[in-house]
Amino acid sequence: xxxxxxxVDISTAGGRRQFQRLAASxxxxxxxxxxxxxxxxxxxxxxxxxxxxxxxxxxGVDLSPERFAVTSDEIRAAERAVSVDFRRAVNEVLKRVxxxxxxxxxxxWILRTRHGGRLGEVFVPLxxxxxxxxxxxxxxxxxALMTIPLxxxxxxxxxxxxxxxxxxxxxxxxxxxxxxxxxxxxxYRLGGVQAIAALAYGTERIRRVDKLVxxxxxxxxxxxxxVYGQVALDMVAGPxxxxxxxxxxxxxxxxxxDLLSQAEHGTGRERTLLVxxxxxxxxxxxxxxxxxxxxxxxxxxxxxVLRTRSLIVCVRDLLTEGTEVVNQFAPEHLEILxxxxxxxxxxxxxxxxxxxxxxxxxxxxxxxxxPSHVLPTGGTARFFSGLTVEDFRRRMSVLELTQGDLVELxxxxxxxxxxxxxxxxxxxxxRRLEAVRSRRKLRAR
Numbered sequence: 001x002x003x004x005x006x007x008v009d010i011s012t013a014g015g016r017r018q019f020q021r022l023a024a025s026x027x028x029x030x031x032x033x034x035x036x037x038x039x040x041x042x043x044x045x046x047x048x049x050x051x052x053x054x055x056x057x058x059x060g061v062d063l064s065p066e067r068f069a070v071t072s073d074e075i076r077a078a079e080r081a082v083s084v085d086f087r088r089a090v091n092e093v094l095k096r097v098x099x100x101x102x103x104x105x106x107x108x109w110i111l112r113t114r115h116g117g118r119l120g121e122v123f124v125p126l127x128x129x130x131x132x133x134x135x136x137x138x139x140x141x142x143x144a145l146m147t148i149p150l151x152x153x154x155x156x157x158x159x160x161x162x163x164x165x166x167x168x169x170x171x172x173x174x175x176x177x178x179x180x181x182x183x184x185x186x187x188y189r190l191g192g193v194q195a196i197a198a199l200a201y202g203t204e205r206i207r208r209v210d211k212l213v214x215x216x217x218x219x220x221x222x223x224x225x226x227v228y229g230q231v232a233l234d235m236v237a238g239p240x241x242x243x244x245x246x247x248x249x250x251x252x253x254x255x256x257x258d259l260l261s262q263a264e265h266g267t268g269r270e271r272t273l274l275v276x277x278x279x280x281x282x283x284x285x286x287x288x289x290x291x292x293x294x295x296x297x298x299x300x301x302x303x304x305v306l307r308t309r310s311l312i313v314c315v316r317d318l319l320t321e322g323t324e325v326v327n328q329f330a331p332e333h334l335e336i337l338x339x340x341x342x343x344x345x346x347x348x349x350x351x352x353x354x355x356x357x358x359x360x361x362x363x364x365x366x367x368x369x370x371p372s373h374v375l376p377t378g379g380t381a382r383f384f385s386g387l388t389v390e391d392f393r394r395r396m397s398v399l400e401l402t403q404g405d406l407v408e409l410x411x412x413x414x415x416x417x418x419x420x421x422x423x424x425x426x427x428x429x430x431r432r433l434e435a436v437r438s439r440r441k442l443r444a445r
Contacts, residue, residue: 004290004303005272005310007282010325015313022271022311023329023379029218036193036222043197048204054194060167063189065205068198070171070187075180081173090181093145093368100370101153101389115404123393125155128207130199130231131184132214133163133175135191138266141178146372147214147387148182154392159184160199160209164191193223200227213387215374217267234391235384238377241271242362243331243351245344247318248278250337254358255281256288258335261363263305266298272310275325277318286312323347330381333362352381406432 008015043050048065055063079087110120131147134140144161151159161184165171171189179187188206190198196216202208212224213234221238242262244255259272276282293302315321323344326334330350338344341356348354352375355362366373376384401409410429417426 032222039193078173078176096370117401117405128158130209135164139172144178152183162188165189196223239269243273246337252284
């Protein structure tokens with residue numbers, strides 16, 4: 001019987017091929033995108049009725065448009081339904097997430113010119129955003145706490161949050177309570193592609209948003225890709241993934257449990273990667289993955305991940321070769337379990353979030369530490385960053401020149417206007433100075 005996941009040596013041609021195959025595996029498939037386009041167009045044309053039709057088809061729930069929005073009575077009922085311990089946990093997470101968000105707010109700034117002018121940037125919140133909170137395989141209350149507060153701290157006035165409901169139309173109380181506490185100004189009991197469509201295009205009862213944020217499964221990810229440009233996006237955040245960079249000091253049981261923490265999400269498309277310079281650790285982790293994995297309630301989907309979308313890569317040198325393997329993979333989450341984890345950090349170029357040392361499990365980032373757990377997946381950490389408070393604000397340049405500044409810039413303006421054959425550009429600057437000269441002549445008379 002083959003070991004799952006496979007153990008490969010990156011120095012061999014076969015090992016490199018298997019790693020490259022894993023690194024290149026897409027977060028979505030063409031079938032998901034084709035279906036997403038069909039649903040998006042139907043909702044764009046049909047509005048609320050199309051949303052209700054697809055909610056019945058995909059989620060098995062009979063919803064009239066009048067029931068899309070969650071009521072204040074339902075929110076109060078959710079508060080009564082959750083435990084005191086859960087309410088305390090929500091308050092603790094909100095405190096940490098909001099503190100981290102406030103620390104990340106950029107301040108407007110001004111640069112003075114030589115002639116007394118001012119150049120700078122100001123930051124303004126978006127007017128209206130949509131937040132998608134997944135709820136298919138698990139009630140991901142933590143996603144509400146890792147997204148909505150960032151928009152609120154940024155100053156967004158309207159935050160429309162949406163999450164799938166149960167077949168009877170009720171909301172999972174922990175998710176609903178978290179959404180309300182986090183600061184959503186509207187909450188909808190909608191999930192899947194139809195929810196993305198409603199927020200992106202707007203319907204009779206749901207006004208369109210300026211930006212969509214939040215993770216989701218393959219179909220939600222595909223839908224977000226399709227509406228980019230109609231609305232702004234945070235990123236294309238698909239199924240979860242983790243890489244662990246570990247030397248022989250790492251505990252195999254801990255490494256295995258960390259890898260399984262992302263494999264257990266349940267879509268079967270999650271990815272896990274262990275990179276190590278210790279063959280003994282590699283074998284021990286493989287054994288632990290099978291032993292611990294079988295204890296999980298979602299073992300069938302976890303086993304699928306371990307068989308098809310996981311790999312243990314052995315390298316000769318962890319600091320150089322190992323970090324380069326990680327950078328090529330560009331993981332959503334990267335744990336560094338080594339004797340001196342910080343010495344590896346300067347070598348890491350591509351990762352959504354980095355967790356250093358034995359006391360920093362990825363689950364701390366998922367649930368409580370402070371930075372948002374909405375992170376780039378599928379190798380997109382090469383060019384996307386994780387969700388931050390600045391994703392909910394726009395940056396505007398501000399220019400205020402003096403006459404002296406314009407005089408100094410005139411030769412440059414005139415030359416570029418000549419080369420680009422844009423004479424009105426040149427005249428818009430020239431006429432300002434000509435008007436000044438004309439007034440001076442009049443005064444001189």
